[in-house]
Amino acid sequence: MPEFGFLEGQPFWIVYFALFGIVLCRAQATYWIGRGLGAGVTRSRMGERLGPRLDRAKRSIDRYGAPVVTLSFCTVGVQTAVNLSAGAMRMRFPRYLAAMVVGCLIWAGLWGVVISGLVGTWWTLFLGSPWLAIGVVLLAAVAVAALVLRSRRRDRTPLATGDSSTTVRPH
Helix, strand or coil: CHHHHHHCCCCHHHHHHHHHHHHHHHHHHHHHHHHHHHHHHHHCHHHHHHHHHHHHHHHHHHHHHHHHHHHHCCCCCHHHHHHHHHHHCCCCHHHHHHHHHHHHHHHHHHHHHHHHHHHHHHHHHHHHCHHHHHHHHHHHHHHHHHHHHHHHHHHHCECCCCCCCCCECCC
């Protein structure tokens, strides 16, 4: 992985805790930027108009947001939006911190083992045979597309029941 090249050849625990520190700092920065933006919105005319609805949203995020924060670290792209939103909605910091630390531990494990292994293997393949590496990516994209289409088609097919009426599965 070029962006983490300084970790190449290091023992796993150094890689893991370095990645943990990186994501911890990034998530904290995103949360506090969101906190500042949220304070501005709350004091604005839009915040005054939203009034009780904004307060209700803040209470909901504070109450139910911790699992969302933790699970967002298993995604790509959503993580930043969730951390920013948690800050903007002023999620209580102790609750956010606990959820974020668990998420950071998960993220460091995913990147340190699974994703870095996949990326490293693909990069080695690319250096040896760029066309084969591109073919692997295309094959993976076709497989994912086929799985998505199959899932959507299955959701549209009638349930197997005794009568001949056509019912569609609920989503």
